[in-house]
Amino acid sequence: MTMTLEEATRRAGTRRQLADDVKELLVDRLSLDVxxxxxxxxxxxxxxxxxxxxxxxxxxxxAVEDVFGVTITDDDTHSLLSLNRLAAHIEAARS
Structure with missing residues (x-):
């Protein structure tokens, strides 16, 4: 299946927004000074x-479960290695 430029642009924008939302969640819920x-x-x-x-x-x-409705189990701990991995986990679970 090939994706059109418009679809790719929309998907990239959605992913960017998800990454930004996860960053906000990290700072807010964990009271990070960053x-x-x-x-x-x-x-x-x-x-x-x-x-x-x-x-x-x-x-x-x-927090991820509260905000995004996505559960992180013991089998999913690899998704907590970086922000990108966490965003990908959330994205995949919501698809």
């Missing part, structure tokens, strides 16, 4: 990235 726009799409959420910890993981999983 500008959401400063969070890189491929920035790790843990370790040298945003330095989230295990409690943040739980809070983030609950």
């Amino acid at each position: 500008d959401p726009a400063a969070i890189g799409d491929d920035q790790p959420l843990f370790g040298r990235g945003l330095e989230l910890d295990s409690i943040d993981t739980l809070e983030l999983a609950m």
Whole structure:
């Protein structure tokens, strides 16, 4: 199946908005002292990235379920490695 330029542009805009929404969610729900726009799409959420910890993981999983209606299970923890992976998980679960 081939996508038209218009469809690709619409899809990219939707994905960009989702990534921005996830950044806002991270900052708001986890009370991070960072500008959401400063969070890189491929920035790790843990370790040298945003330095989230295990409690943040739980809070983030609950926030994603509250806001986006998407559950993150133990099998989905790979989706928490970066903002892009989390956005892709949400996008796939909503499709």
